Amino acid sequence: MRVLVTGGGGFLGRYIVEQLLRRGDQVRVLCRNPYPELQRQGAEMQLGDVADRDMMLQATRDVEVVFHVAAMVGFWGRYEDFYRTNVLGTQNVIDACIANGVRRLVYTSSPSVTMNNVDIHNGDESLPYPAHYHSPYSATKAEAERRVLAANGSNGLITTAIRPHLIVGPRDNHLIPRLLDKARRGRLRQIGPGTNKVSVVYVENAAHAHLLAAASDQVGGKAYFINEAEPLLLWPWINEMLLRLNLKPARRRVPFQLAFYAGLVLEGVHRLLPFLGEPLVTRFLASELYRNHYFSTRNAERDFGYRPLVSFAEAESRTLAWFSDWLKSRPA
Numbered sequence: 001m002r003v004l005v006t007g008g009g010g011f012l013g014r015y016i017v018e019q020l021l022r023r024g025d026q027v028r029v030l031c032r033n034p035y036p037e038l039q040r041q042g043a044e045m046q047l048g049d050v051a052d053r054d055m056m057l058q059a060t061r062d063v064e065v066v067f068h069v070a071a072m073v074g075f076w077g078r079y080e081d082f083y084r085t086n087v088l089g090t091q092n093v094i095d096a097c098i099a100n101g102v103r104r105l106v107y108t109s110s111p112s113v114t115m116n117n118v119d120i121h122n123g124d125e126s127l128p129y130p131a132h133y134h135s136p137y138s139a140t141k142a143e144a145e146r147r148v149l150a151a152n153g154s155n156g157l158i159t160t161a162i163r164p165h166l167i168v169g170p171r172d173n174h175l176i177p178r179l180l181d182k183a184r185r186g187r188l189r190q191i192g193p194g195t196n197k198v199s200v201v202y203v204e205n206a207a208h209a210h211l212l213a214a215a216s217d218q219v220g221g222k223a224y225f226i227n228e229a230e231p232l233l234l235w236p237w238i239n240e241m242l243l244r245l246n247l248k249p250a251r252r253r254v255p256f257q258l259a260f261y262a263g264l265v266l267e268g269v270h271r272l273l274p275f276l277g278e279p280l281v282t283r284f285l286a287s288e289l290y291r292n293h294y295f296s297t298r299n300a301e302r303d304f305g306y307r308p309l310v311s312f313a314e315a316e317s318r319t320l321a322w323f324s325d326w327l328k329s330r331p332a
Helices: 011-022 036-041 053-059 079-099 136-150 175-184 203-214 234-244 256-272 283-290 298-304 312-328
Strands: 002-006 026-031 044-047 065-068 104-108 120-123 158-164 222-226 293-295
Touching: 002 011, 011 026, 011 036, 011 203, 026 053, 036 044, 044 053, 053 079, 065 079, 065 203, 079 104, 079 136, 104 136, 104 203, 136 158, 136 222, 158 203, 175 234, 175 312, 203 222, 203 298, 222 298, 234 312, 256 283
Parallel strands: 002 026, 002 065, 026 044, 065 104, 104 158, 120 293, 158 222
Antiparallel strands: none
């Protein structure tokens, strides 16, 4: 099968590319920087940006399936920058798929499209989009997801959205490194009492879900949550991970209301003074670290037979081993 993966050099995208190559697919990777290791494995590299409409038309030629993984991620940034990549870029992907007769488009979305400072217990795909968001990331991912699902059936295109939650694993360049960096500098603070439950997903399991969805005839126009079967108590899990990596756990606690309103104030200050960089906390980050948010994968199991490739015990072991080596390679 001829496949395009946008963002194929990123954390999740690279695992998707590797799983596709292992099963013998012809894989084209669209990314901003070269990745020689993927070329050595047999991937075709095309340098470009999803926000470039002509580039997307070129990248999707002679392709049967597109995995659109590329996105701007983060807790902070200008709305315009998130919109350019996450919304306009996704629209370019959709338009290019329709123009070139691509059969399937699998979009990497996020559970945060359903979240805005509310507790979610075993949520499913009936959850509505909130009226507003505290994060430009969530807002733009939600708009992009709507457009992807609305395009289902256009010129025979089958579209679906996969919502992996808190992806963890070796080569993570976002979530766990941020936690480890804060812990090493003594700046990690527990928000709330630490009793909140959250879903996480191992990166190889998230990639596997994308491949399964691309092969199913039941997914058209639908979104799916993907995570491990059981939620974690977030702060005990974080602190245990830090201890196993010989780092100090978060000892100091900050009340949620204080963290949330500090985030509101800091967001305003950093918008006025952008040279300050990223705020220490934002409303979105405070909510993520305090609220319950865990989800059911029942619909993914029913519609495309999702089952984890790797047990979570094994996933933790692999992740901790990789980050143990990662920490040794970085200055204290």
